[in-house]
Amino acid sequence: MKVPFIYHPIYSELQLPERHRYPIHKYKMLYQWALAHGARPDQFIQPTPMNWSQVALAHSSNYINKLITNQFDKKEWRKVGFPWSTQLLTRTLTSAGGTFETVKTALDKRIAIHFSGGYHHAHHDWGSGFCLINDLAMSAVLATKAKPNLKILIFDTDVHQGDGTATLLRDHENIFTCSIHGERNFPFTKVDSDLDVALPKGTTDGAYLDAVKHTLHKVTKDFKPDLILYDAGVDIYRRDDLGHLDVSIEGIFSRDYFVLDYAKQNNISLAAVIGGGYQRNLSRLILAHAQLLRASHQVWSD
């Protein structure tokens, strides 16, 4: 089976200041990598943007209003890390729509991968760390609204803790939040997820993969999800500028392969987002994100 990929060219179309830390071109480059490595154009689904009433399922109307009309103060924008533009709003809504499309597609086809997503630092009424609205939380809430018995596990392996997701979903019984992250890294004030695993700086492949495997086993046995919403952030990579872990490229592949294969073997639908990854060297960054695509091909190519 060809794995469904969700992508929109707008992901890389945001104008940012020179030398901005955010690797805005990585989305398009990953798309091009996929095509160069055997993905078919008809494998891609172009998502439609979320609308603001869907965003209101997770964020306050005051916050949404300030965001739309560019009313954040300087401090609030510094926390977010992007300059305001209408392009930023459209891109943000489209990326969130992409994650929801990925969840819907995964429920139908058992697997889908979003070439964006994982804005897990967006809270109810404030944004931070390049995250304005929380695509993971909104998509999970929308999916469980459509199917009230659906159980979703948010399995967040981005190196940064999913603090926004944890706060937004605290009272949702059918959504379980789990974050495996670097202990001494942003956000420095952690918020309790349903399950957190904090790893020390310098964690290497063996200990990292043990933590991922053990945690996924435990959580799926206890919670029995129908769908895993997987944040496959690659800022765990040893060459990442912000990560502080010591995981190799093979380690990233092994993590992604394990999660995708485990979901398939256990009949759990898997919706993946690529999450964070920060390197000035974009080709090396793309190679790190590409491990998710390689893993999906190996797990689903029969």
Ligand SMILES: [Zn+2]
């Ligand atoms: Zn991150």
